[in-house]
Amino acid sequence: MAVTLGERRDTVTDSAFAECVPHERIDAEEWDDIYVVGDVHGCRAELETLLDRLDVTGDDFVAFVGDLVRKGPDTEGVLDLVRTRPNLVSIRGNNEAKILRGETDLDLSEANAEFVRSLPVALSWEGALVVHGGVDPRRELADHSVNDLLNMRAPHADEEYEGPLWYDEYDGATTVFSGHTVHERPHDADGGVALDTGCVHGGALTAYDWRAEEFVAVSAEETYVERSADKIVRLDGEKSVFE
Numbered sequence: 001m002a003v004t005l006g007e008r009r010d011t012v013t014d015s016a017f018a019e020c021v022p023h024e025r026i027d028a029e030e031w032d033d034i035y036v037v038g039d040v041h042g043c044r045a046e047l048e049t050l051l052d053r054l055d056v057t058g059d060d061f062v063a064f065v066g067d068l069v070r071k072g073p074d075t076e077g078v079l080d081l082v083r084t085r086p087n088l089v090s091i092r093g094n095n096e097a098k099i100l101r102g103e104t105d106l107d108l109s110e111a112n113a114e115f116v117r118s119l120p121v122a123l124s125w126e127g128a129l130v131v132h133g134g135v136d137p138r139r140e141l142a143d144h145s146v147n148d149l150l151n152m153r154a155p156h157a158d159e160e161y162e163g164p165l166w167y168d169e170y171d172g173a174t175t176v177f178s179g180h181t182v183h184e185r186p187h188d189a190d191g192g193v194a195l196d197t198g199c200v201h202g203g204a205l206t207a208y209d210w211r212a213e214e215f216v217a218v219s220a221e222e223t224y225v226e227r228s229a230d231k232i233v234r235l236d237g238e239k240s241v242f243e
Contacts (some may be wrong), residue, residue: 021121021146024089028125031061031087034210036130038065038186038195039093039179042072042224044081044167046205049218054207057085062207064122064129064181065195066093066150070104070117071225072200079112092119093132093179094150121146128210134166134178135232155183161231161242167192176218177208186215194233201227 028034040047056062068082068090069075082088098104110115116159123130133152135144144152154165171190172178180195186206187194199205201210202223207216234241 012024020142021144022077022119023122023124024091024120026061026089026123026125026130027064028061028210031059031069032057033060033235034125035060035207035216036063036065036128036177036195037207038115038194038197038205038211039067039199040064040072040078040205041067041070041095041243042075042078043199043205043220044072044074045221046075046199046218047078047081050205050207050216053185053214053218055207056087056099060087062088063130063177064088064090065177066091066119067095067179067196069099070095073224075106076109076112079108079115083112083115084234089123090117090119091123092121092134092150097150121149124174128177129174132178133180135170135176136166137170137172151180152178163241165233167194174238181233182227182231183235185235186217187233187235188215198227198232200224201232 003047059238068078082090096119099106099116119154131149133150135152152166154162165241170192175191175193177193177195181194182196182198182201183194186197193208195206195208197204197206197217199220202220204217204219209216230242
C-alpha cells in the first residue's frame with residue numbers, strides 16, 4: 001500500500017525519492033549544531049548578522065531553503081558567502097530555477113552561475129527534509145516532481161494565495177522545512193516548518209535551530225521590495241490565513 005507523507009514515518013530514506021530529484025543527504029551526527037535558514041533574496045548584510053548571532057563555526061551546518069538570489073541588493077555577495085563556506089549548503093529555490101531557465105537579467109560571475117547550477121532540489125538528514133516550496137501530504141514523496149518541490153504552496157486550493165497551505169494538513173514523522181511563501185512570523189506545527197519571514201520585504205531573516213528547537217531571527221535593515229498584505233500569511237492560532 002502506498003505510504004503518504006501524512007503517515008507518521010520517516011519517508012525521506014525511500015530510495016525512489018532520491019532517484020526522482022537531485023537530493024543531498026547528510027549525517028546529522030557529524031555536526032555540532034544544525035540551522036535551517038529562510039529565503040535570503042540577496043540580503044547579505046542580514047545574513048551576516050544572522051550567522052554572527054548564531055555564532056556559526058566550522059563544526060556547525062547551515063542549510064538554506066533556497067531563493068538566495070534576486071530582489072535584494074546583493075545576490076552576488078550572498079552567493080559568494082554561501083559558495084565559499086563548505087558547511088553552508090543551499091537547495092534550489094524557484095528563483096534559482098528562473099536563473100537556470102534564463103528568465104532573469106542577472107549577470108552572475110562564472111563561479112556563482114556554476115554554483116547555482118549545482119544546487120540540489122532537496123536536502124535531508126534523519127528526521128528532516130528541506131525543500132523550497134513544501135510537499136503535498138496526500139502523496140508519496142517519490143511522486144513529487146522537481147516543480148512540485150520548488151513551488152508547492154496550497155496543493156488543494158482553488159487559488160495560489162488561499163488556504164489551506166501544505167503544512168495545514170501535514171502530520172508526518174519527518175520535519176519538513178520550507179520557504180517560498182512569505183509569513184508574518186515563522187511557523188512550526190505538526191512537523192511542517194515555514195521559514196520565509198520576508199526579509200527582502202522589510203520583515204526578518206529567520207533560522208531554525210535544530211538542536212534547540214527554536215527560531216532565531218534578525219530584522220531587515222530596510223524594505224527592499226514592497227509586498228501586498230494579501231500575499232503574506234498571517235497566523236490565526238495554528239492555521240494559515242491570507243488577508
